[in-house]
Amino acid sequence: MWPFATLAQAQAWERAYRSSGAQPWHLDPEQTALSFTRGYLGFKEIDRVSSRKVSGRQARIGVAHTGPESGTAAVIHLVRYGSGPDAPWEVVGTDDTTFSLTTPRYGSLVRSPLTTGGRITGVDESIRVEVRQPSSEAPLGTSPCCTPAGGDDQPWKASVEFSGARDPVLTIVASTGGHVSDVERFTVTAVRTR
Template identity: 45%
Template sequence: MSSPRAILSALVLSAALTAGLFAPMSRADVVTADGATYQPLWPFASQDEADRWLRDGAGDEQWHADPQATALRFTRDFLGFFEIDRTTSFTEEADEAWVGVGYPLPNGENTTAATLHLVRFGAAEDAPWEVVGSVDDTLTLSTPPYGHLAGIAIDAGGTVTGVDESLHLQAKQSTQPDALGTYCCLAAGGSASEWSTTLELSDRPQPGAVTLVVWTGGHVAEVEDFAITGLRAD
């Protein structure tokens, strides 16, 4: 079985080839030791911000040094998914980490809502962690491809497995307090059934990374599954 790192790296490379994204990188891109390039979704918008935190000391923001704490804060503080309050899995390899985040079922067992991908933002061994994407399963977000240029309208799509699902979409930037656009709702369901819709943004994104998130829920929790992808705006 392929490792999460191998799967996500292959997806990123495939998306780049499809979209013709081999353009000069902006200074905000996160580049890992093996040369993989990712969009910096949260909490830092640029390398300068990450370096400043490392240089000035952790203070009361020591959670930047913990990938699991960063993943949970991303779901709560950035996405606003307050019911997702625990980690359900954790894998770390060198300067990358995969963190499952989830919530308790009525029987008390934990279930995973998403597996978030994080990387160290910088070359230092103690560089802070940055959310850059997710590894998708029952709910996927494959369109637009990772790193794609986000315009005033985003054509989104993927697959979903479930019964009576209701898909919500939202586009956000860490540099802006409000969402760029929100869509509700698309009825879906089945086994790996394809879904697609268009998210209209209220305004053109600022230059930098854009987080596109899709979620579904309503059976036992408001948000039961979600997936994210990293886009960019020039």
């Protein structure tokens, strides 16, 4: 999903790292998770690691915003991309508990307009959905703000139109917030355009 679109890109970074020490943060799952959240998704207020579990070639890193009422916004799932000792960390999704994005299915082929959905537990939630690609700073599309949701493990559904997809893999991100910060929880999935 991010930051490398292909194995060849990850291997090119490995060569650059070995020769010049370029972008060492790719070897740190915590920094990769925060870069994904703050840089790629644009959730600047989420600025700290709240949990860390690394087991072999997989990592699960919780991220949160700083504040007295801050809970974990998401647990980012990462894997080592490649086989060498310098294989970088790659974000592959989120581990979801009280907020999920199950439609469309992970890895499915999509086109616009896109129906999204999942399940949520919470009170007075406002869900916003964005479609992103690694080669663009701005979202390719954003759902009309915002889809109301709440209750205990209740379904939610939103539609989003997008355009300008060039990358073969897109990221769909659903977020909710507004009680103590703009983004309090989020969930992501990866889909294909071809």
